[in-house]
Amino acid sequence: MQIKESSEVYDVIIVGSGAGGGMATKQLADAGLNVAVVEAGPFFDPKNPEQMTQLKWPYESPRRGAGTTRAFGEFDMAYGGWEIEGEPYTREPGTKFDWFRSHMLGGRTNHWGRISLRFGPKDFKGKTRDGHGEDWPIGYDDVKPYYDKVDKLIGVFGTNEGLEDDPDGFFLPPPKPRLHELFYIEGAKKSGIPVIPGRLSMLTKKLNNDRGVCFYCGQCARSCSVYADFSSGSCLIFPAQKSGGKIRIYVNSVVREVTTNEEGRATGVSYISKDDRKEYKLRGKIVILAASACSSARILLNSKSKQHPNGLGNSSDLIGKYLHDSTGASRAGFIPGLMNRKTSYNEDGVGGMHVYSPWWGDNSKLDFPRGYHIEVWGGMGMPNYGFAYNPNDFNKFFGLKVGGYGDGLRDDVKKYYGSVIGFGGRGEGIARKDNYCEIDPTTVDKYGIPVLKFNYKWSDFEINQAKHMQDTFEELIHNMGGEPLGSKPGKENDYGLEAPGRIIHEVGTTRMGNDPKTSVTNKFNQLHDVDNVFIVDAGPFVSQADKNCTWTIMALSWRASDYIIEQLKQQNI
Template sequence: MQIKEVPEEYDVIIVGSGAGGGMATKQLADAGYNVAVVEAGPFFDPADPKTMTQLKWPYDSPRRGAGTDRDFGEWDMAYGGWNIEGEPYTHEPGTKFRWFRSHMLGGRTNHWGRISLRFSQKDFKHKDVDGYGENWPIDYSDVSPYYDKVDKLIGVFGSKEGREDDPDGYFLPPPKPRLHELFYIKGAKKSNIPVIPGRLSMLTKRINNDRGVCFYCGQCSRSCSVYADFSSGSCLIFPAQKSGGKVKLFVNSVVREVTTNDEGKATGVSYISKDDRKEYKLRGKVVVLAASACSTARIMLNSKSKQHPNGLGNSSDLVGKYLHDSTGASGAGFIPDLMNRDVSYNEDGVGGMHVYSPWWGDHSKLDFPRGYHIEVWGGMGQPNYGFGFNANEFNKFFGLKVGGYGDQLRDDVKKYYGSVIGFGGRGESIARKDNYCEIDPTTVDEFGIPVLKFNYTHGETELKQAKHMQDTFEELIHNMGGEPLGKKPGKDQDYGLLPGGEIIHEVGTTRMGNDPKTSVTNKFSQLHDADNVFITDAGVFTSQADKNCTWTILALAWRASDYIIEQLKQQNI
């Protein structure tokens, strides 16, 4: 195949435009460097009337919001999903992992829940606490200044609580709890479970002239047309372009490999254009991989050369190893006291939880390590396909005659609208070497690039954690005077523990560490084996915490960018 070489050489080539790629773009372009951003999907701007879905009604859709090619429905702003036609992945027999991809400018930051939590000192050094896994080569004091910078640049609402395991930051005013959340607070108090305001990256107060303020339409998963919530494109890449930064976007461009020279240093990347199906080569002094933990691992494993026979940066044979995702299990309950709601007022709020429960457990009384937080949903969100009223569930579990057609259906929907409260447990799994992704030697995608094969199973510690989640959800529903919806999952159903990848918090495939034999990057996210290659996605995580990973991706990407700037100035790379 003839490869066309793009004539211009860039200071930095960044692969991926999500949280880590966007932050690296912003910092390096603002520092005056010539940056190329290579994104596998199309250009996307949520303010563009051609792509904007915010403020559209379900009846604007012939499917009432149900999706055909989007796993979270037509209104969710993610181009892709767990299965993308022409871009498969495979599994080791007997294992399961679901790999969610969003191919578009901004990546998965266009649809995520914006839950923006800091890791604590304990999260970086958890092996010292319980003996599981490995410690990070950095601690909270290394990352804290960058958390502060991210808070101020992007904006996050919340409250100062003084909790050691949930570090405070610079917060915007949080929205008040809605009625279902007040019920949750009351129920949680009976079980001594803490509840604090949510910490979400949505602007409840203006922070600059480029972004608007949340007006409580509750549709953040559609990506915000006034840029009030955080998405990488609208909050990082667009400002980098406006501030005079030299940013060149290569969209619809699927990276095949990182190219290297005789010394083993990166010289750029090769990519295949989805527009003309031809392969191109970009040249750059520094390559930043931020394609997501698994996509970055795939690129590195496919980047074989004489100097990197096992794949780029893979002398340790650890690229793809230690893959892990947040644990996740769910529950929901019908609360009779929430029947016959007054629907004459707007209770939409932000597109996410106004309150949540950080981890509270006492491990001296528990049979599993680490922990989880509880996310809360409910209220009177805009009805559309699958909005939460399931007549069969009510009939089966409460002996009620609910649903049907015409007036009876309309009356029952109004009666039970807003009477369900749901919970999502999101916790920390243990990083294990035998959970991994690797190149499948027999399968390629539609572009001829070898695909990933996953080997992933849950451990006993994760199953015990899921059981605790289900017991807690049951107790909370009882405290609120409600009844569980659905049968409580038992051991035969892994206590409702979702498959790996389904929480979309996959991390750890290119873990950082001080020893090149037991890690892929150093503490500045720089490859041990090629000093002009950096990773700014969640692949560098030595371990996940019981917190969502995006705020830490952003902080580490800013930290790595500062180090790149320093090394370029000193002509070390």
């Protein structure tokens, strides 16, 4: 098959346009480099009327917004899901790993919860802290200047609390708690659980002329048409283009491999165009992978050559190893004190939590080594039919059947509207070598590219953590005078612990370290084996922490970009 090769040689080729890829695009383009961005999905701009789903009503869709076309509902702004036709992945027997992909400009930043937490000093030194996993080769002080820069560039609301492992930052004013969150604050206080304002990357006041301010429609998962919330395209790539950056975006382009020369150095990438199913090659001096932790690992493992028979950068045989996701478990409760709410006011707020609880426990006294935070949901969002049912037996719980037609249905909806509160625990699992992804030698996708096979199991540490979550959730519900909905998850189903991958925080497949024998990249996200290849997604993470990973992805991407610029000036790469 003839492969068409571009004549232009880019300074940098960036694969993926999400958090890490978008940040690298902005920083390197702003520095004057000629950048090519290769994205597996289509161009996307939430301001585009043909793509915008914000402020649309369910009746505007023949499917009433149901999740039949997209995993999180039709109006959610994620082109993809856990299963994509023609792009499979496989699992070893006993593995339940689910892999979420969002193929579009901006990637998964278009629909995420925008919970924007820094890792703390302890999070970078897990082994020193409790003997489990490994320490990062860098510490909080190395990343702090870049967290500060990300805060100021993108905007995040919150408050400085002086907490050791939930560091202070540069925060915009947080929105005030909604009624269900006030109930939560009082309930948490009875159990000694701290509650602080949420830290979300949504603009509560004007930041610059390119972006609007949040108007509290509560639909951030649809990506914001006024750019008030953070998405990589609207907040990083578009501003870089506007300021004159030399950026060429290749959309609908699925990267097969990183190409190399006789010396084993990267020369560019090979990709399949979704538009004509033909293969093309781009040439570049530096290649940056930001396709997501698992996708970047897949590309490297498929990039085999005489110089790299085990995959590019894989002399350690660790690419794909140490894969881990956040733990997750949830519960909901009915709070009688929230019944019969007045509906003559709007308390929608941002599309996420106004308050949350950072980890408060002492793990030395518990049967699991790492913590979790609590995310809170509830309020008066748009109801759906059956919103107040006990999923197991609504007659037994409420004493009546909520539903019917006409006035009876309206009366029941008004009575219970806003009376349910829910919790999501998001915690840290231990990175282990025997949780990994690898190339499946027998399966390819519709583009002829070998796919990933996953091998992953939770340990007792994560299962015990989920039990603690469930015990805490029930205690909180009772503290609020409520009753839990449904049966409490038990040991037989790992206490409701979500399958790995379901929290969509997968990290660690190309982890960083000082020793090339025990790591894939150095502390600047640069491959040990190939000095002109960098990875700026969550692959280099040594551990996940109990925080969402996006803010750390962007901080490390900015740090790596500064390193690239300096190394180019010194003619080292």
